[in-house]
Amino acid sequence: MPGSASTTHRPEGLIQRLRSAAADGGEAKLKVLRDLKNQIIGNRTKKLSYIKLGAVPFVVSILSSSSFSSDSILVQCAATIGSFACGVDSGVKAVLDAGAFVHLVNLLSHSNEKVVDAGARALKMIYQSKVAPKYDFFQEKNMEFLTSLLDKNNENLTALGASIITHSCETNDEQKILGDAGTLKRLINLLEGTTSQRDASLEAFATIIKQNPQVISEFVGPENGRTWGTLIELTKDKYPRTRLLACTCLILIKNAAPSYLQSVGIRTKLILILLELIDDSGQVGDEALFTLSSFIADEESLQKSAFEANTIDRLCDHMQKESLQPKRLEGMLMILANLCSNLECSRSVLLESPKTISIITDALSHATVDVRVAACMCLKNISRSVKYLSAGHFMTEAVIIPLIQLLDDTSTSVQVAALRTISNLVIDFTMHKSLFVQNGGVKQLVELSKSMDSRVRLNAVWALRNLMFLVDSRCKEGIFLELRALSLTSLVSDPSACVQEHALGLICNLVNGSLDSIDYVFTEDALLLNAVGRQLRNASKPEVLIQGMYVLCNVASGKEFQKEAVMHQILPDSSNGDTQSIMVTMLQSEVAQLRTAAVWTIVNLTIPTGAGALARVVKLRNAGIVSQLKNMANDPCLDVKLRVRTALGQSMIFGDFST
């Protein structure tokens, strides 16, 4: 028969004992503190329950009133407070609210080393939480205190010093002041200490060098042989966390100062170490995933090394065998995304594993925002392959439908990530774009192209532009009816130049293809054509002008009246006080692509078979465009030079009016 639990060990009972402990003798205090500590150690639920019952202020009051009591009580108080603060933000908050901080700091100067240790450990727990107060490195006395901690011959005090740095150092100025105060050198010395000293120092070291090439060049780098050698050595340490942190430091050095870590051997070794650490099922494994992902993110050669180290197979193995925690799944998807950002071989390997592809597409509907974003990124990068886009690998219901659903996601980051993926997938060359249209994709894109968020607007327009590329006439009509000329006109003059660029690219694709397509820019009194002309007169960004000029070029490849409409757009409008044709400005641009687009437009306008060709040539000549072309006969860009030759040849068929 089970006996009844002792009431003194129930939370309420313990609280009662704590309440009266202040007046009790030392032994009673010690016992209740021990009982409390034993209950909450490693038990999050109990910690939260005691915090709710107000236990923390009682413990702090015992600490504050115990300056003359036994060292054991001080140790127990500090240990209990540290335990409340360990891994629970609300615990840290309760400890800080109860005013424990100053009492714990006082313990650091106690004569009994055990008391000092307990105080340092508790403060370290506090500094491991993001709710801990930020340490002000710019106050001289604070820096002195921090330096004194790092100089102590006490493992807990040095680890506390390192934790303060890891928690509070955020800006370049803070990194600099810590570097100048010799902190890095002290941390480097600590790398030869105990495991906890090493790990705490590595973390603090990483914080100080992060994205700061100046600090790195002064204190680290291969020329500082000892540090470099120690870090390399620590990548082989027997403790996984130490190996991970050493890798992190080396990668941070490489990211901030790419000239370091050039050795292919070390780079490959780091990838292999991180891959091995991924097998760790705890926090180290999770962090290793993100460290590897950031390591390879921006460098194709590193992606290649990771590919050659069978990263994809290893990750696929994990993904297929285990049910993964969201953080782990996100990390794996990010690595796969980075491996596929440039390498066709990575995309091929993944696409040959239908099981993994299905895990990735399933992750599009995952409950966690970051996983959904990572799944989108992964699919986006896999679909950068024109080879697989041409094979129609992605335009399937299994991929397209969940992506379209994500356009309604409550998170803007997910919406943007989905739009970016869709903008690749809809390039699809297999003429299956209708699948996207039939599933309501266009309606959604058009809606999002009106978003107040410029990132959403940009990526929606981008997707519409790519969807419009080589689309069949029926789909084209459907997209245009949904979009309407008026909305497109406002996108052409959007406040964001990037949106303008893609809106013009969209119109360029709209009027490409069958001859009838050109009619779209003439609907509603040539609303779109006029908007394009206006943008060409007002915009300054070359990318916008290039797209706008190609719209005119495509329209100028149409019927006579369409060519005349283009002439109207490019010739100076005296009623507006224009004296120079925008065409002359474009032809004089320093950007070869813009000159090319402009010359192509003239080529189309001067094709001699047209009834109005002669009149157009005369107008172009009078506007100074032909003489500008003659100045470009030896243009440094071969493409421009060849088109100029064609345009001049065509205009001279009608005679050289200059003679």
Place this chain on the structure above:
Amino acid sequence: MPVRMVESPTPSTSSGANPGQTCLQPCSLLSVGQTFSGTQNVSSPQKEEAWRVNVRIQGCDLNHGYLCGTMEALNVPMADTPVVTFWEGEIVDTKNYTFFTNKWKATSEVDIDHWTKFPSFSPLLSQVEVDGGKSLDLSNYQYIFMRWKEQYFVNVGSDCGLTIAGFYYVCFSCVDGSINGYYYDPNSSPFQKLELKTTNEGRSGFSFSSYELQ
């Protein structure tokens, strides 16, 4: 006032530390979305025959000397429908690729035999014989040389009775967008000629389209 144009018919031989390491300049007629049509002569000693062919450029990455697209053969005798294949191209830019194929069963002799079929190749021959053209600067040359290798059938199964084992030696003219090519497959009739011209879908001029991958 007519002006004299500076002709640059012959590419220079680069000197210095990085010979022939310049990417080719983009050519708008060889950009994504551009289409070409013409014929491939598949005559054998027994029979004169030519297939109508359409080509569309789908991807272009000059930095990596990469081009890809589809090729549609229209009146293939043993097929009920036009046969579409996807091909990938190596652009001979002397940085990513030289005139020597070094694969696909093509020796340097086979390479030279095919390249010399193009008149625009003759100024390059002597240097190509030395180093495959590695030291040539082709960035301002009016012709772009490529190898196109079909990778898969797009609309029919690989059991359709046709082969894509060989590859094309291709010469593209930046001047007018015309394409000439020769198919090489040790098991097929030699020197099947591909002749394509840029198309304009009934337009009175040139039209362009584009996409941008993210």
